[in-house]
Amino acid sequence: MxxxxxxxxxxxxxxxxxxxxxxxxxxxxxxxxxxxxxxxxxxxxxxxxxxxxxxxxxxxxxxxxxxxxxxxxxxxxxxxxxxxxxxxxxxxxxxxxxxxxxxxxxxxxxxxxxxxxxxxxxxxxxxxxxxxxxxxxxxxxxxxxxxxxxxxxxxxxxxxxxxxxxLRLDAQLLPSLIDILGPERLDYALRIAKLNKAITTFQREKILDEIRQQQDDKQDIAQQAKFAGDFSQVEEVAVGDGVATVESIQWALKNRITTLDHLCREEDAFFDEFAHLGGPQCYMNYYGLQLYFEARQNLAWIAENDPNIEWW
Ligand SMILES: [Zn+2]
Incomplete structure (x- = not known):
């Protein structure tokens, strides 16, 4: 009852x-x-x-x-x-x-x-x-x-x-790793935590220092490459039913176009640049880039899905 x-x-x-x-x-x-x-x-x-x-x-x-x-x-x-x-x-x-x-x-x-x-x-x-x-x-x-x-x-x-x-992990290591790497890299943080289950405070600090250093280096590399106009590390991004291709993203970065508004104003320039691909393909690339910029208006989406986060 x-x-x-x-x-x-x-x-x-x-x-x-x-x-x-x-x-x-x-x-x-x-x-x-x-x-x-x-x-x-x-x-x-x-x-x-x-x-x-x-x-x-x-x-x-x-x-x-x-x-x-x-x-x-x-x-x-x-x-x-x-x-x-x-x-x-x-x-x-x-x-x-x-x-x-x-x-x-x-x-x-x-x-x-x-x-x-x-x-x-x-x-x-x-x-x-x-x-x-x-x-x-x-x-x-x-x-x-x-x-x-x-x-x-x-x-x-x-x-x-x-x-x-x-998993009987060290109680402080995993949360500290997430503080540095962000929740979207829990997979990676967990691998480190599993390999370092029984550690001293000193060892924990050493690991965290190293991870911090890695993070800084990664951002440095992106910064330097960006200043040198080298966008070769950029990755393609699939959003909805479109794909922002590596070439499209590189074009935007080179032209310092980072928002959807700005992209729309430069639509003609994009079609000029990629005219050699032919109409339909050119359009698909533009469409993919539009979707990417639209998605990037959402910070949570960026944190979880944008592989090019350091480049913008
Ligand atoms: Zn139940």
């Missing part, structure tokens, strides 16, 4: 846990204690949940079902930290090649990869839009979280905490 009105459940989600996507046989009554109704930002509700998610404890002053979901995901993450680490430590191929030897996999046996996938899917599962009696329950932040390696985490910090715990 549930204490409150159930949230609306789309037909294809009946018997599905809203929190993790597993079969649901229970309900999560929110709030569990009616005395905590006063903390809620939305009406009380019952949510279909699996036996594990239904019993997760949340603080009494939790104000929304999405905050509850964060608690539930965190508890899944803690409980299945070892399963999630499988995907971080091995690829599916490596597991197959190892013939599931007991030595490598400990107690996981043949199902190791499956267990990893199940835990990963449960963690990433996003539920469905919440409404009660067809009334939408508003939620402000749709773009929450941080995605890494196919898993959606509540935040970058949660992701780092999880990786540190699951």
């Amino acid at each position: 549930s204490a409150y009105t159930f949230i609306d459940i789309p037909f294809n989600f009946r018997h599905t846990c809203w929190f993790c996507g597993e079969p649901a046989s229970h309900s999560f009554d929110f709030p569990k204690n009616p005395n905590n109704l006063r903390f809620l930002e939305h009406p009380p509700m019952s949510i279909p949940a699996c036996s594990e998610c239904a019993i997760v404890n949340v603080a009494s002053d939790v104000s929304s079902i999405w905050a509850v979901r964060d608690h539930v995901k965190r508890s899944i993450m803690d409980k299945y930290a070892d399963h999630l680490a499988i995907g971080q430590n091995w690829t599916e191929e490596e597991l197959k090649e190892s013939e599931f030897s007991g030595a490598l996999l400990g107690g996981f046996g043949e199902s190791a990869w499956t267990m990893y996938l199940i835990a990963k899917d449960r963690l990433s599962y996003q539920g469905w839009t919440v409404s009660i009696d067809s009334m939408l329950v508003e939620w402000e932040d749709e773009s929450y979280g941080f995605e890494f390696d196919g898993v959606r985490y509540m935040s970058l910090n949660t992701c780092l905490e999880h990786l540190i715990k699951a």
Whole structure:
């Protein structure tokens, strides 16, 4: 029996846990204690949940079902930290090649990869839009979280905490590396952290100094090349259904064209320069460059997707 009105459940989600996507046989009554109704930002509700998610404890002053979901995901993450680490430590191929030897996999046996996938899917599962009696329950932040390696985490910090715990990494190295390299290079930072699990403070500082130096050098090289008019390191960028070619980007850099507005004013110059490619190809190149400049108006896009970040 549930204490409150159930949230609306789309037909294809009946018997599905809203929190993790597993079969649901229970309900999560929110709030569990009616005395905590006063903390809620939305009406009380019952949510279909699996036996594990239904019993997760949340603080009494939790104000929304999405905050509850964060608690539930965190508890899944803690409980299945070892399963999630499988995907971080091995690829599916490596597991197959190892013939599931007991030595490598400990107690996981043949199902190791499956267990990893199940835990990963449960963690990433996003539920469905919440409404009660067809009334939408508003939620402000749709773009929450941080995605890494196919898993959606509540935040970058949660992701780092999880990786540190699951892979038994040095607690300070990975966050410090991310400070220097940025979240978009987590993959690279993680490789360094995995190779340096047990380190002294001195060793950690040495690694961080080196990475800082590398970053500075990289920016220096780009700066110097730019002053020398050498744009040979520029990379092609695919945006939407277009491609900004290396030649187009180099042309823009040489002519110090860095914005969409400026590009539009120099459209004729572009078509003159690339007339030899023929009309359609020339147009496609211009279109690709336009899309690239348009995308570059978004700082988050630049940070995540622009391989030429140092060049502009
Ligand atoms: Zn569940």
